[in-house]
Amino acid sequence: MPDRQLAVFPAYRDNPYLNLMLLAPRARGWDVLESLRTEVLEQHLARLGSGDVFHMQWTAPIVQRADDAAEARARLDRFRSAVDGARGRGARLVWTVHNVLPHDARHLELELELNRYLAGAADVVHVMNVATAEAVAEHYAIDPATVEHVPHPSYQGVHPDTVTRADARASFGLDDADLAVLAFGQMRPYKGLDVLVDAVRRLPAERRPVLLLAGRTTADDRATIDGLLADGTLGDVRAVREHDHVHDGEVQRWFRAADVAVFPYRRVLNSGSLHLAASFGLPAVLPAEPHLLAEFGDEPWIRWFDTAQPAASIAALLGDGAVVHDGPSRDEGARTAAAFSRRLAPFPVSRRYADLLDEVASSA
Structure with missing residues (x-):
């Protein structure tokens, strides 16, 4: 033929x-x-x-x-x-x-x-x-x-996965007690980074939050993010940033270092970055939109924030150790995310x- x-x-x-x-x-x-x-x-x-x-x-x-x-x-x-x-x-x-x-x-x-x-x-x-x-x-x-x-x-087996969590966190200067919150992918206004920064600011200091931000960013959007992170009236937010494309070999470092991936999108239908998080066994937080709940609502490694009060809702989720899988529950979150990744x-x-x-x- x-x-x-x-x-x-x-x-x-x-x-x-x-x-x-x-x-x-x-x-x-x-x-x-x-x-x-x-x-x-x-x-x-x-x-x-x-x-x-x-x-x-x-x-x-x-x-x-x-x-x-x-x-x-x-x-x-x-x-x-x-x-x-x-x-x-x-x-x-x-x-x-x-x-x-x-x-x-x-x-x-x-x-x-x-x-x-x-x-x-x-x-x-x-x-x-x-x-x-x-x-x-x-x-x-x-x-x-x-x-x-x-x-x-999913991206199961696509990216190198040889870096340990400890080494990945050390490469970013993170301590065991730090709460590393990842936003990965192109940084654009519709992705709600202002909401995420607001949410992280609401966390108590003892949670020791650190934002990990990685992805291509235009000059204008980078200036906006600079302002969000260094708002003198609200206090600086601790962040580690890469405002360019993350090469395949480096992707593992960001996901292995993180405790949770947050997708504070204002509107989204599909997200490749969510599947990337699953491929590395990383729990995720998504907006509780009906179409997202229809597709992923049964996934135990995903938690949902209230779109009517996004910053407060995300902050509450990040303040809950079960969501970011502190201690023994970390293995369960990684297991269910990895199972999802294998299915796809x-x-x-x-x-x-x-x-x-x-x-x-x-x-x-």
């Missing part, structure tokens, strides 16, 4: 999620056409026909990169024309809903139009959160008949994705 073509856009080559998901399709002989620019995507779409698949991943590059509304409209129209042409020749369309809407969307109405188009045109809408349709319902409708749930894979090991999840592609391609 000749190689089937799978056009993927945008194909970020440094994105671990995408690389893991494509393992099994590549092994089954799919010819993966990767593109980052819409001009290249149009060339790839022009090559697709019956038995081929276009997989739309993140939507932001279509209209959000336009300088003004007129350019955004032109980009959206060209994209639709190219996709419709491929579909007219028998190619199938799969769309993964990564976010309810792109973070910090500029051309919101056109973004909504794009999302509605994809929801209506897709042969399969791939979701990683079982409650995605409900989460996006105020913006657009997804036909339940098109929805396929394949969860986000990368290659089995990738096989489920490959099965989905095989099924949708065969329906052409």
Whole structure:
């Protein structure tokens, strides 16, 4: 059988999620056409026909990169024309809903139009959160008949894991008594770092809190974080920071040093960093949003903060030794997180994705 073509856009080559998901399709002989620019995507779409698949991943590059509304409209129209042409020749369309809407969307109405188009045109809408349709319902409708749930894979076995907890903590100058609170990943306003800093400030001094902050940060956002941490009216917050991409070999150091990972997001549908925490057996704190509870509510290594009073709720959780797994309960938290990670090991999840592609391609 000749190689089937799978056009993927945008194909970020440094994105671990995408690389893991494509393992099994590549092994089954799919010819993966990767593109980052819409001009290249149009060339790839022009090559697709019956038995081929276009997989739309993140939507932001279509209209959000336009300088003004007129350019955004032109980009959206060209994209639709190219996709419709491929579909007219028998190619199938799969769309993964990564976010309810792109973070910090500029051309919101056109973004909504794009999302509605994809929801209506897709042969399969791939979701990683079982409650995605409900989460996006105020913006657009997804036909339940098109929805396929394949969860986000864990990072089990992906990153080096040779550093001990003691060595990792020593590398950051942490003592055994310090409470190390990790926020890992790109540092952007929607991720609620102001809430996390406020929560840590509320902890009693005897808890000895230390923030571990690691991830790419724009110059403007770094200035904002500098101000949050050194607010003279509230007192400084002790923090260890890395405002750049953390290389694979260094990821283990941050997660092994931490007592808990906190995700104080204002809005989030899926989080790769949560799965990274599980891969290192690290307990986590998430917002008690209905769609997150639907996907992860039964996981004992995850605790939930009240989104109506986030800082106070996070502070209360961090002040509870059972949440951050002090002493004997640490092993139980690590065990249940690691079990979750094994259930979602990368290659089995990738096989489920490959099965989905095989099924949708065969329906052409």
